[in-house]
Amino acid sequence: MLFSLGKLFVLEVSLLLTCFLGDHLLTHPVTNQRYLVAIGDSLTHGFVGAISWVIVIDAKNRHDIAQCLLCLMFAMAVDVDHFIAAKSLSLEAALSLPSRPPFHATTVIFLVDLILLIMAAILKSGTPLTLALMFTVAWFSHHVRDGTRRGLWLPPFTETPPLSGLAYLGLIMVIPLLGRILYTNWLQFSTDRQLKIIESNIV
Ligand SMILES: [Zn+2]
Numbered sequence: 001m002l003f004s005l006g007k008l009f010v011l012e013v014s015l016l017l018t019c020f021l022g023d024h025l026l027t028h029p030v031t032n033q034r035y036l037v038a039i040g041d042s043l044t045h046g047f048v049g050a051i052s053w054v055i056v057i058d059a060k061n062r063h064d065i066a067q068c069l070l071c072l073m074f075a076m077a078v079d080v081d082h083f084i085a086a087k088s089l090s091l092e093a094a095l096s097l098p099s100r101p102p103f104h105a106t107t108v109i110f111l112v113d114l115i116l117l118i119m120a121a122i123l124k125s126g127t128p129l130t131l132a133l134m135f136t137v138a139w140f141s142h143h144v145r146d147g148t149r150r151g152l153w154l155p156p157f158t159e160t161p162p163l164s165g166l167a168y169l170g171l172i173m174v175i176p177l178l179g180r181i182l183y184t185n186w187l188q189f190s191t192d193r194q195l196k197i198i199e200s201n202i203v
Pocket of ligand 1: 078079104142146
């Protein structure tokens with residue numbers, strides 16, 4: 001695997017620091033305003049997603065950075081469901097839901113990946129596979145970060161107890177490494193025309 005161990009070490013440490021900093025800010029007196037907590041938490045999810053994708057693809061250039069920004073947006077987009085479920089743009093309403101909103105169901109990741117795998121087979125394109133991997137890295141890392149409070153939710157099957165700090169940080173570090181193995185072995189050389197179109201819209 002052509003990947004500098006030094007660079008990988010720096011990126012993994014960056015992931016840990018992002019989590020430590022983001023989690024610390026959530027409980028810091030400075031961020032006792034609900035909207036500041038929500039913004040800080042969302043940005044932390046986004047940065048974890050972006051750094052994870054840097055590891056997955058070994059990002060080197062502008063084209064790669066665009067993919068990382070897309071992964072950042074995927075990771076942050078999970079929390080949109082709070083507002084959809086509340087049917088309101090009010091942060092108060094979004095954070096006072098009686099149950100977990102739908103994008104926080106980890107089973108949704110399997111469903112979306114299945115749809116993207118079928119699309120890849122029909123279109124004979126690697127782009128849906130790359131998107132499936134990016135989506136999985138972004139959303140699962142978000143679910144794992146949230147999982148320290150309420151566990152992982154896998155409706156209609158089960159839900160886990162809240163994740164321990166060790167399980168949380170361990171998974172956050174392992175997810176991009178597994179993603180990298182999948183990417184280098186199966187996806188790196190596939191056609192990426194559709195993804196480039198998406199990227200060109202956000203650069
Ligand atoms: Zn969330």
